[in-house]
Amino acid sequence: MTKADSPSHEDLMKLDNFLCFAIYSTNHAFTRVYKPLLDELDLTYPQYLVMVVLWEKDDQTVGSLGERLFLESSTLTPMLKRLEGMGYISRIRDRTDERQVRVTLTESGRALREKANNVPYDIAGATGMKPAELVRLKQEIASLRTSLLR
Amino acid sequence: MTKADSPSHEDLMKLDNFLCFAIYSTNHAFTRVYKPLLDELDLTYPQYLVMVVLWEKDDQTVGSLGERLFLESSTLTPMLKRLEGMGYISRIRDRTDERQVRVTLTESGRALREKANNVPYDIAGATGMKPAELVRLKQEIASLRTSLLR
DNA sequence: AGGATTTACATCGCGCACGATTTAATCGGG
DNA sequence: CCCGATTAAATCGTGCGCGATGTAAATCCT
Numbered sequence: 001m002t003k004a005d006s007p008s009h010e011d012l013m014k015l016d017n018f019l020c021f022a023i024y025s026t027n028h029a030f031t032r033v034y035k036p037l038l039d040e041l042d043l044t045y046p047q048y049l050v051m052v053v054l055w056e057k058d059d060q061t062v063g064s065l066g067e068r069l070f071l072e073s074s075t076l077t078p079m080l081k082r083l084e085g086m087g088y089i090s091r092i093r094d095r096t097d098e099r100q101v102r103v104t105l106t107e108s109g110r111a112l113r114e115k116a117n118n119v120p121y122d123i124a125g126a127t128g129m130k131p132a133e134l135v136r137l138k139q140e141i142a143s144l145r146t147s148l149l150r
Numbered sequence: 151m152t153k154a155d156s157p158s159h160e161d162l163m164k165l166d167n168f169l170c171f172a173i174y175s176t177n178h179a180f181t182r183v184y185k186p187l188l189d190e191l192d193l194t195y196p197q198y199l200v201m202v203v204l205w206e207k208d209d210q211t212v213g214s215l216g217e218r219l220f221l222e223s224s225t226l227t228p229m230l231k232r233l234e235g236m237g238y239i240s241r242i243r244d245r246t247d248e249r250q251v252r253v254t255l256t257e258s259g260r261a262l263r264e265k266a267n268n269v270p271y272d273i274a275g276a277t278g279m280k281p282a283e284l285v286r287l288k289q290e291i292a293s294l295r296t297s298l299l300r
Numbered sequence: 301a302g303g304a305t306t307t308a309c310a311t312c313g314c315g316c317a318c319g320a321t322t323t324a325a326t327c328g329g330g
Numbered sequence: 331c332c333c334g335a336t337t338a339a340a341t342c343g344t345g346c347g348c349g350a351t352g353t354a355a356a357t358c359c360t
Binding site for chain 1 (some may be wrong): 298
């Protein structure tokens with residue numbers, strides 16, 4: 001394929017030219033880099049993301065967590081039960097609207113934040129990218145996500 | 151955060167500033183976009199990636215598929231058994247090295263390629279990006295993956 | 301007011317995905 | 331030639347992740 005041409009069909013059918021596969025495999029790579037760091041906190045990677053959302057804003061419903069993380073209640077409910085079992089959060093039905101479950105940090109959950117302080121720096125280091133590059137790439141990918149969900 | 155500063159710690163702890171989350175959530179978004187297209191082929195998204203690898207080069211071992219896709223045998227073995235059950239591939243122990251399993255396309259597996267012809271175009275369309283942009287972004291993300299796995 | 305509809309979460313079944321372990325085959329050194 | 335080490339898959343247990351479905355509460359509508 002030359003610079004001026006559109007990719008040929010043969011090119012498009014090669015795995016290495018799939019943007020989705022780049023994303024897919026890089027996502028797995030991130031999970032592997034996070035693993036040893038999160039093992040210290042007894043968290044999985046998705047559980048860590050939930051904690052990040054709660055550290056940012058405590059006392060949210062299952063629905064609002066799902067909206068933030070793009071996850072369904074069928075994914076979150078079991079995850080939240082595990083986090084509750086570990087003592088990091090509590091799940092309580094909302095008094096005024098019993099359909100909703102309010103998720104709040106426990107003391108232990110708030111304390112965990114300090115232990116997790118270094119994680120973003122370690123990860124940023126593993127990317128080998130400069131902060132400004134990271135921000136730009138992140139933004140590009142986020143806007144791709146928006147296109148896909150449109 | 152101003153243009154000249156490094157991100158503050160508070161910034162770094164916000165979910166929206168996580169490159170990993172952009173990747174994670176965009177990966178899920180891709181899965182959703184692929185779903186209706188792949189339903190026609192009776193394939194899941196990871197199964198489709200396996201088929202793409204085999205369409206590119208038939209007759210591979212479980213190990214080489216895993217190297218290509220960054221997956222372990224514990225993931226591939228059950229997946230390959232499903233694809234075999236659907237009649238798209240066959241799994242046969244290598245005569246000369248009985249430790250290896252050779253994965254080859256069946257006639258039905260090769261035929262499926264034609265039915266899948268339009269998929270890359272539909273996906274490219276859903277990204278809303280120009281071919282050249284797609285290639286550049288894909289390359290950037292692939293090199294990020296390389297850094298992470300180093 | 302009260303039945304129909306909508307909303308929020310939970311449950312279930314299925315398919316990844318991995319680490320740890322197991323099994324079987326091959327390789328290598330003495 | 332044989333026994334220990336290595337290699338390739340498979341197996342097992344755990345945790346996402348989703349769509350379809352269920353359940354109960356809130357809301358809507360006349």
